[in-house]
Amino acid sequence: MLKNDLFLRALKGESVERPPVWMMRQAGRYLPEFRALRDKYDFFTRCRMPEIAAEITVQPIRIVKPDAAILFSDILVIPQAMNIDVEMKENIGPWVPNPIRSAADVEQVIVPNIEETLGYVMDAIKITKEMLNDEVPLIGFAGSPWTILCYAVEGKGSKSFDTAKGFCFSQPEAAHALLQKITDTTILYLKEKVKAGVNAVQIFDSWGGMLSPVDYQEFSWKYINQIVEALSEVTEVIVFGKGCWFALNDMAKSKASALGVDWTCSPRNARYLSGGNITLQGNFDPSRLFSPIPTIKKMVHEMIDEFGKDKYIVNLGHGILPNVPVDHAKAFIDAVKEYNK
Numbered sequence: 001m002l003k004n005d006l007f008l009r010a011l012k013g014e015s016v017e018r019p020p021v022w023m024m025r026q027a028g029r030y031l032p033e034f035r036a037l038r039d040k041y042d043f044f045t046r047c048r049m050p051e052i053a054a055e056i057t058v059q060p061i062r063i064v065k066p067d068a069a070i071l072f073s074d075i076l077v078i079p080q081a082m083n084i085d086v087e088m089k090e091n092i093g094p095w096v097p098n099p100i101r102s103a104a105d106v107e108q109v110i111v112p113n114i115e116e117t118l119g120y121v122m123d124a125i126k127i128t129k130e131m132l133n134d135e136v137p138l139i140g141f142a143g144s145p146w147t148i149l150c151y152a153v154e155g156k157g158s159k160s161f162d163t164a165k166g167f168c169f170s171q172p173e174a175a176h177a178l179l180q181k182i183t184d185t186t187i188l189y190l191k192e193k194v195k196a197g198v199n200a201v202q203i204f205d206s207w208g209g210m211l212s213p214v215d216y217q218e219f220s221w222k223y224i225n226q227i228v229e230a231l232s233e234v235t236e237v238i239v240f241g242k243g244c245w246f247a248l249n250d251m252a253k254s255k256a257s258a259l260g261v262d263w264t265c266s267p268r269n270a271r272y273l274s275g276g277n278i279t280l281q282g283n284f285d286p287s288r289l290f291s292p293i294p295t296i297k298k299m300v301h302e303m304i305d306e307f308g309k310d311k312y313i314v315n316l317g318h319g320i321l322p323n324v325p326v327d328h329a330k331a332f333i334d335a336v337k338e339y340n341k
């Protein structure tokens, strides 16, 4: 039994004393304790060492005390397991030395044995669950197939992912074959994560907002929905599509338990577009954590008033920025705990 089950209750749509809160990328560079480990091991090494990944996962639970933990890992461990090399380069970010550009490239991509290739993630989950001692739930995650394709084809981060989009629009058959392989792998992977002990999963569609609403259906939502269908049988599923407000209506009709929104969509509009019944998560502008602490607290209370305390999970609208002061991150979380109306 979890000692703090606010997050799971909000996912189920139950009435709560106050909304739960966590922060996307809460295990990260804004914490000095994270940076200390970062100096010792490179990024994917940290992901592959279960004790280290577990330690990084619980750091924010001790320091800023959110209502849920999210496993320290990365969405790009999936393409790695599928035979696509991915590195993390200093000052560049994700880097794919041999990006996918043709049907022949897609044929080289495999749907792997999860235990063999990603067993280290399951080990990290088991250790984390022990360390958490049922204090708070643990969230597992994966990237959306479209967002993974973006990196696999573009080869690196991008402002517009033109190469990835060009691949989809000029070679749709190859693109769909790749998206289906990523989808199949992600379903197997997330089901293993649930077996290993995560209490909910979140799909990050960080680059869904690069697509037009029509293309979004064909190249992103169609595949996310397969994952939602499969995983909703075994756990609660959150779908976060950055810049995907236009898809909230379709998403709300799926078996997802909650939908993430970014700060460019007002709470009122997000409720309207999603039909008013599904749990929403978000949507504080991560840059707003640079405001003075009293301003942060006031804005968080206004945000809760606008979303309403029920069917709502307080979060940022995207990942926390690396240079945010720790006491500002803590103020964001404290403001939610101080909310009583």
Ligand SMILES: Cc1c2[nH]c(c1CCC(=O)O)Cc1[nH]c(c(CCC(=O)O)c1C)Cc1[nH]c(c(CCC(=O)O)c1C)Cc1[nH]c(c(C)c1CCC(=O)O)C2
Pocket (backbone or CB within 6 Å): 023, 024, 025, 026, 027, 028, 029, 038, 043, 070, 071, 072, 073, 074, 075, 076, 088, 091, 092, 093, 094, 141, 143, 157, 204, 206, 318, 319
């Ligand atoms: C697009 C994406 C990636 N990874 C992820 C996404 C989707 C969410 C989003 O849009 O922010 C997801 C992710 N990545 C990480 C987590 C950990 C859990 C959490 O605390 O939320 C999660 C949920 C750790 C990480 N993943 C990464 C870091 C920083 C690593 C470091 O520098 O030590 C962390 C803590 C690296 C990473 N990994 C990726 C990028 C673009 C980067 C940043 C590169 C850079 O800015 O230098 C790919």
